[in-house]
Amino acid sequence: MEAYVQETLAEELKPPVTSKGVIGWAKSNLFDGWFNSLLTLVTLYFLWKVIPPLVRWAFIDSLWNTTGAVCRDADGACWSIITTNLRFILFGFYPHDQHWRPLIAIVLLCGLLFYSRNRNHWNTYLVYAWIIGLVVMGVLMRGGILGLPGVETSQWGGLPLTLLLSIFGLTAAYPLGVLLALGRQSEMRAIKMLCVVYIELIRGVPLISLLFMGSIIFPLFLPEGVTIGQILRAQVAIILFTAAYIAEVVRGGLQAMPRGQYEAADSIGLSYFLTMRLIILPQALKIVIPPTVSILISAFKDTSLVVIIALWDLLKTTQSTLSNPEWMGFSREAYIFVAILYFLGCFSMANYSRKLEKELSTEEH
Amino acid sequence: MTRFKLVVAVLLAVVLTAGIAWAGTLEEVRARGHLIVGVNGGVFGFSMPDDKGVWKGLDVDTARAISAAIFGDPNKVKFSALTAVQRLPALQAKEIDVLCRNTTQTLTRETINGLNFAPVNYYDGQGFLISKKLGVKSAKELGGATVCVLPGTTTEMNAADFFRANNLKWKPVVIEQTAELNKAFFAGRCDVLTSDMSQLAAQRSVSPNPAEYVLLPEIISKEPLAPVVRHGDDQWFDIVKFTVMALINAEEMGITSKNVDDMLKSKNPEIQRFLGVSPGMGKALGLDEKWAYNIVKMVGNYGEIYERNVGPNTQLGLKRGLNALWTEGGIMYAAPFR
Numbered sequence: 136m137e138a139y140v141q142e143t144l145a146e147e148l149k150p151p152v153t154s155k156g157v158i159g160w161a162k163s164n165l166f167d168g169w170f171n172s173l174l175t176l177v178t179l180y181f182l183w184k185v186i187p188p189l190v191r192w193a194f195i196d197s198l199w200n201t202t203g204a205v206c207r208d209a210d211g212a213c214w215s216i217i218t219t220n221l222r223f224i225l226f227g228f229y230p231h232d233q234h235w236r237p238l239i240a241i242v243l244l245c246g247l248l249f250y251s252r253n254r255n256h257w258n259t260y261l262v263y264a265w266i267i268g269l270v271v272m273g274v275l276m277r278g279g280i281l282g283l284p285g286v287e288t289s290q291w292g293g294l295p296l297t298l299l300l301s302i303f304g305l306t307a308a309y310p311l312g313v314l315l316a317l318g319r320q321s322e323m324r325a326i327k328m329l330c331v332v333y334i335e336l337i338r339g340v341p342l343i344s345l346l347f348m349g350s351i352i353f354p355l356f357l358p359e360g361v362t363i364g365q366i367l368r369a370q371v372a373i374i375l376f377t378a379a380y381i382a383e384v385v386r387g388g389l390q391a392m393p394r395g396q397y398e399a400a401d402s403i404g405l406s407y408f409l410t411m412r413l414i415i416l417p418q419a420l421k422i423v424i425p426p427t428v429s430i431l432i433s434a435f436k437d438t439s440l441v442v443i444i445a446l447w448d449l450l451k452t453t454q455s456t457l458s459n460p461e462w463m464g465f466s467r468e469a470y471i472f473v474a475i476l477y478f479l480g481c482f483s484m485a486n487y488s489r490k491l492e493k494e495l496s497t498e499e500h
Numbered sequence: 501m502t503r504f505k506l507v508v509a510v511l512l513a514v515v516l517t518a519g520i521a522w523a524g525t526l527e528e529v530r531a532r533g534h535l536i537v538g539v540n541g542g543v544f545g546f547s548m549p550d551d552k553g554v555w556k557g558l559d560v561d562t563a564r565a566i567s568a569a570i571f572g573d574p575n576k577v578k579f580s581a582l583t584a585v586q587r588l589p590a591l592q593a594k595e596i597d598v599l600c601r602n603t604t605q606t607l608t609r610e611t612i613n614g615l616n617f618a619p620v621n622y623y624d625g626q627g628f629l630i631s632k633k634l635g636v637k638s639a640k641e642l643g644g645a646t647v648c649v650l651p652g653t654t655t656e657m658n659a660a661d662f663f664r665a666n667n668l669k670w671k672p673v674v675i676e677q678t679a680e681l682n683k684a685f686f687a688g689r690c691d692v693l694t695s696d697m698s699q700l701a702a703q704r705s706v707s708p709n710p711a712e713y714v715l716l717p718e719i720i721s722k723e724p725l726a727p728v729v730r731h732g733d734d735q736w737f738d739i740v741k742f743t744v745m746a747l748i749n750a751e752e753m754g755i756t757s758k759n760v761d762d763m764l765k766s767k768n769p770e771i772q773r774f775l776g777v778s779p780g781m782g783k784a785l786g787l788d789e790k791w792a793y794n795i796v797k798m799v800g801n802y803g804e805i806y807e808r809n810v811g812p813n814t815q816l817g818l819k820r821g822l823n824a825l826w827t828e829g830g831i832m833y834a835a836p837f838r
Contacts, residue, residue: 207708219551222553228549292553351593355589355592445583447541447581455541455542458542458678460702460706460816463679463706466679
């Protein structure tokens with residue numbers, strides 16, 4: 136018997152053309168069986184029906200810088216409503232020649248937020264940066280010193296107002312919510328009762344009624360001549376409301392902690408404060424990131440409810456331009472624009488929470 | 501505990517002194533340095549910010565006239581945009597000094613709500629807008645029509661009353677949002693759109709094809725829109741009342757923002773009294789003798805305000821109608837200044 140030894144490598148066969156590349160991908164993902172093929176075809180048909188007219192409406196036939204009268208005769212989108220009224224939509228009643236101030240404040244705020252995304256930047260300097268940043272923003276918006284003309288809070292509106300209400304609302308509501316959750320778990324009866332009553336009362340009424348109470352009923356109890364800014368009242372209502380919801384979410388996280396964690400902390404003699412600070416909260420808060428972000432996102436969108444107490448947030452300034460006869464009827468364009476701004480806010484929050492979850496995950500990969 | 505007592509004491513002191521310190525609205529406004537006026541904020545021609553955030557409109561100009569009368573400056577006004585629900589409580593809670601928010605004068609608002617209405621600065625009324633294709637000449641021929649109407653408003657009740665009184669069948673199409681309601685009408689979902697005449701004219705002017713629509717002659721409700729103040733401060737009420745009357749009287753006497761300086765030389769004693777050349781009127785109101793001069797010089801007379809905001813040459817294109825002077829077939833009529 137003579138052994139056969141192949142001395143040259145067998146020729147490498149390429150996979151059949153139908154199972155690689157674009158065709159292969161399409162075959163295994165889009166046309167995998169008759170049902171999926173049908174779904175693909177139906178979807179393609181709808182996309183073909185929807186996308187070209189949409190692109191045509193939004194871009195090709197659209198008008199970007201004309202008057203309402205010209206728009207009325209055109210077929211495409213009338214983005215002119217946005218370009219013409221952009222400054223009012225974004226800044227509301229803020230004095231027209233001072234618009235650079237809220238603009239810089241917004242840029243500064245976004246810059247700080249973006250820089251704070253990276254957890255490696257979380258140190259004392261960042262705290263200082265935030266403090267300085269907030270003071271600068273306050274001075275820019277309020278004015279009255281350094282030769283800047285004063286602008287009353289009642290003249291704030293549009294995007295700065297929306298950002299102010301949501302960012303300060305959320306950052307103040309979060310710690311308050313954590314405290315309330317801890318209070319509700321407390322063994323001290325009085326504190327526990329207080330927290331339970333607070334949370335249930337606030338959760339038991341809609342945000343709109345809180346806003347109404349703040350804006351209509353509350354001033355009736357104030358002495359003559361004493362007024363508290365409408366924005367501050369709305370801000371407090373939003374904080375109180377959001378905190379109650381966050382408290383319940385955080386309580387869920389606290390209850391998910393195994394008993395052993397508390398006992399282990401006790402056994403090494405940690406005080407209540409240290410137990411919470413070092414052991415319980417870091418784990419509990421991590422668990423509840425997804426529901427917390429849901430609440431923060433919905434709170435962000437809820438700030439548009441301040442319309443009903445006559446604060447001119449982003450949505451209200453946009454709606455106001457729609458009641459000008461020149462721009463009446465272009466509600467699609469206006470609402471699409473506002474939707475994009477809100478989406479950017481919500482999407483970046485959701486995106487960041489995903490990133491945070493990944494970074495904080497202690498599971499083996 | 502002592503600190504707690506201190507806090508309570510301070511709070512009490514604030515409450516008490518604030519109660520005592522409150523004087524008349526005029527002194528309060530002067531001390532504050534500006535007037536706070538409640539407006540609608542969303543009605544073009546009456547009160548709405550333009551694309552630069554500057555308030556424009558008939559109600560806004562009325563407010564500016566009050567400011568001119570008090571301060572000699574039409575711009576010392578802060579506008580507070582209020583919803584229909586908020587407007588009366590805001591006035592009662594003293595958050596605003598006067599309300600110029602296309603508010604209809606009614607008996608219950610004067611009595612139960614404790615408000616005083618100044619003279620009317622716009623006579624509105626509810627009407628019907630239809631497509632010419634219907635071929636209808638009068639609202640009485642609208643039997644069986646579908647009618648687009650805002651729910652929960654006096655408009656809806658007025659329409660129901662009208663159709664019942666005339667023994668006509670109608671199908672209301674109720675849509676909550678004004679913009680959607682108008683869209684529905686112009687898309688042909690209903691035969692008739694009913695609302696205040698000023699609103700209907702505005703809607704018609706911006707519809708895709710204004711010539712195809714026509715306003716019916718019937719006006720089925722009275723909507724006298726007027727500035728409002730709260731009960732309890734007669735001097736303040738007088739100031740607001742006579743500011744509106746000054747606007748109307750100026751038009752009647754032919755004094756405009758352009759010729760007011762020439763009018764100062766007029767020999768007519770009525771005009772002399774009006775412009776403060778012969779003093780007395782300002783003192784009686786607790787204002788500067790030049791108060792009416794300032795109003796006309798800085799804001800204009802009623803006719804000028806009307807033409808500028810809602811008149812035939814504006815986008816609303818509203819004819820004077822009831823809002824013309826009594827000498828010209830309307831019912832705008834003001835008490836003499838003497």
